Amino acid sequence: MSKVVKFGGSSLASAEQFEKVGKIIRADKERRFVVPSAPGKRFKADTKVTDMLYACYDLAEQGKDFSKELSDIKARYQEIIDGLGLKLSLDQQFAEIEKQFKAKAGKDYAASRGEFLNGIVMANYLGYEFIDAAEVIFFDEEGNFEAEKTNEVLSARLVGVKNAVIPGFYGSQENGKVKTFSRGGSDVTGSIVAKAAKVDVYENWTDVSGFLIADPRIIKNPVGIDVITYRELRELSYMGAGVLHEDAIFPVRQQGIPINIRNTNAPEDGGTWIVGSTCQKSKYVITGIAGKKGFCAINIEKDMMNSEIGFGRKVLQAFEENGISFEHVPSGIDTLTVFVHQDEFMHKEQKVVAGINRLAKPDTIDIEADLALIAVVGRGMKSTRGTAGRIFSALAHANVNVRMIDQGSSELNIIIGVSNDDFEAAIKAIYDIFVLTKL
Ligand code: ASP
Numbered sequence: 315m316s317k318v319v320k321f322g323g324s325s326l327a328s329a330e331q332f333e334k335v336g337k338i339i340r341a342d343k344e345r346r347f348v349v350p351s352a353p354g355k356r357f358k359a360d361t362k363v364t365d366m367l368y369a370c371y372d373l374a375e376q377g378k379d380f381s382k383e384l385s386d387i388k389a390r391y392q393e394i395i396d397g398l399g400l401k402l403s404l405d406q407q408f409a410e411i412e413k414q415f416k417a418k419a420g421k422d423y424a425a426s427r428g429e430f431l432n433g434i435v436m437a438n439y440l441g442y443e444f445i446d447a448a449e450v451i452f453f454d455e456e457g458n459f460e461a462e463k464t465n466e467v468l469s470a471r472l473v474g475v476k477n478a479v480i481p482g483f484y485g486s487q488e489n490g491k492v493k494t495f496s497r498g499g500s501d502v503t504g505s506i507v508a509k510a511a512k513v514d515v516y517e518n519w520t521d522v523s524g525f526l527i528a529d530p531r532i533i534k535n536p537v538g539i540d541v542i543t544y545r546e547l548r549e550l551s552y553m554g555a556g557v558l559h560e561d562a563i564f565p566v567r568q569q570g571i572p573i574n575i576r577n578t579n580a581p582e583d584g585g586t587w588i589v590g591s592t593c594q595k596s597k598y599v600i601t602g603i604a605g606k607k608g609f610c611a612i613n614i615e616k617d618m619m620n621s622e623i624g625f626g627r628k629v630l631q632a633f634e635e636n637g638i639s640f641e642h643v644p645s646g647i648d649t650l651t652v653f654v655h656q657d658e659f660m661h662k663e664q665k666v667v668a669g670i671n672r673l674a675k676p677d678t679i680d681i682e683a684d685l686a687l688i689a690v691v692g693r694g695m696k697s698t699r700g701t702a703g704r705i706f707s708a709l710a711h712a713n714v715n716v717r718m719i720d721q722g723s724s725e726l727n728i729i730i731g732v733s734n735d736d737f738e739a740a741i742k743a744i745y746d747i748f749v750l751t752k753l
Contacts (some may be wrong), residue, residue: 316513318347320482320504323354323362324521325578326432329397334578336439338519341581345517347472347507348479350436351500352428353390363390363428364483364497371424374415384412391431402438404431423492426484429500433481442477451485451506453493459485459502461565468510480507501559505573509565516566516573518558523577524586525550525557528603528745532738537749541587541594542601549691549727550604563588599698600748603741605688607734609641610656611718612666616676619648625674626650632669636662641687642729644720651718653731656683685717686737688730690744696725704747705730712743 321335339345352363370383388408395402411427430446437444450468452460464485472478482500487493495502501518508516525547526536542550544567551560557575566573573588619625626643629650633640642653659666667679695701702721705728709716718731732740 315344315515316346316511317342317344317515317517318349318504318508318511318513319345319517319519320349320500321351321578322500322518322520323351323364325354325519326350326352326394326436327354327356327360329394331578332394332398332436332439334581335436335519338578338581339440344514346477347511347513348436348440348442348477349482349500349504349507350429350432350479351482352432353394363387363432364425366390367424367428368421371415371421374424375418375421380415384408384415391435394435398435398439400435400438402435404434407431407434420491422484422494426481426492426494429481429483433479437479440477440479442479443475445471445475445478445480447481447484447503448486448490448492450480450510451503453485453487455488457487457493459495459561461506464506465510468507469512472511495559495561498559499561501562502565505562505565508571509569512569513571516571517576518562518573519576519578520557521577521579522557522575523580523583524575525602527598527600527749528741532741533745536745537597539586539596539602540584541589541592541596543589543591543693545724545726546601546691546693547588549689549722550602558588596692596694598692598748599694599701600690600692600744601694602691603688603744604691605686605737605741607684607686607737608656609653609685609687609731610659611682611685611731612652612654612659612670613678613680613682614650614652614670614674614676615648615678615680616674617648619650619676628674629670629676632666632673635669636666638662638666642718642720642731644718653685653687653718682717684734685731686734686740687718688732688737688740688744689727690730691727693726695728702728705744708743708747709740712739714740714743 325331325335354362366387370380373380391404434444450471452463454460482503484492484494504516525539528536530536544563570590574585576585577583614629638654638658640652640654644651670679714732714736716730720729
């Protein structure tokens with residue numbers, strides 16, 4: 315058995331946190347490959363090293379003096395090095411970074427140094443080999459991640475390596491330029507390493523004990539999720555449930571490697587298991603609820619729409635021509651509604667409307683703003699009667715007007731559209747009916 319362990323920024327924000335991480339790694343010799351983030355916040359008002367690097371590089375790019383900002387970053391690492399009692403100097407690395415900043419090496423290069431340096435510190439602390447992610451993780455010229463090439467090179471590199479630290483968040487392009495994933499991308503690196511090393515488990519250590527059924531900012535002390543499938547998680551994270559980077563699921567999912575979300579500050583908690591499939595029923599009919607505000611619905615009506623071949627395509631073409639992606643397209647007999655993100659749509663609204671008029675010649679177009687979408691997700695819904703009924707009666711009791719309903723063909727989720735103002739009340743009502751009044 316072997317494991318990849320990825321630690322988030324808050325798990326590595328200080329020497330004290332590093333010590334907890336060291337204990338976790340040493341407690342299990344299967345934890346062979348370590349993927350660190352950059353040091354995160356030590357306290358609420360603190361700044362993540364990644365953000366310090368972005369700000370510092372901004373100055374460099376404008377040709378301004380950035381020495382104070384760079385030395386503040388160096389101090390963050392020095393504090394960790396001293397706190398751990400390591401004999402390690404990062405002088406050489408910082409001299410190189412200064413040189414590269416002056417040469418305007420790029421924003422991605424700048425941000426990636428957070429993980430790069432933390433990887434060096436971590437490798438020194440653990441006595442593990444350090445493998446620079448720029449040598450084993452690749453992006454093409456357009457900046458898209460190259461899965462195959464990476465897997466080939468990284469697997470070969472890891473043959474015979476007993477233990478290693480591979481910094482998260484970045485890789486390199488053909489021309490040697492450093493490229494990062496989007497924010498929170500160390501999760502993706504962990505998944506890529508897990509796949510290449512063919513490990514049995516990808517442990518993702520963070521500052522919460524796994525996923526919760528609902529957002530704790532809306533529901534007080536929500537129940538945790540023990541086991542969730544990749545597909546369920548995909549639905550939930552798409553709808554805004556945080557904790558894990560969306561793209562982190564794909565590499566391990568292909569290999570059927572489970573992800574275990576754990577809490578560095580409470581290592582005794584089992585956390586959440588993310589798996590391909592499971593015979594374990596979730597505790598409730600639903601596995602989770604997530605949602606987002608800020609949608610717009612464009613309602614399009616036309617008599618005899620149902621018999622007009624190509625109507626839907628023409629409508630969607632108007633969105634495509636304006637570079638707007640749609641979220642949902644529920645339809646009736648003579649009506650079709652397109653849900654889009656309001657902030658994307660807002661500036662192009664009249665162009666899209668003109669496009670629909672030109673292409674599809676509808677009778678009326680009516681726009682509704684300030685809507686929220688809520689996804690109720692659960693593998694248990696397929697085999698349970700009355701789930702939709704329970705959702706609607708709960709929402710009716712809570713005086714929430716349902717504007718849209720869309721049940722995915724997989725019966726894994728039900729998406730509900732409500733007004734932004736009803737968002738919290740709707741989530742509370744759904745949580746109550748499934749979790750608090752469990753059948
Ligand atoms: N340090 C990067 C960020 O703050 C990547 C990560 O932590 O995963 O987004």
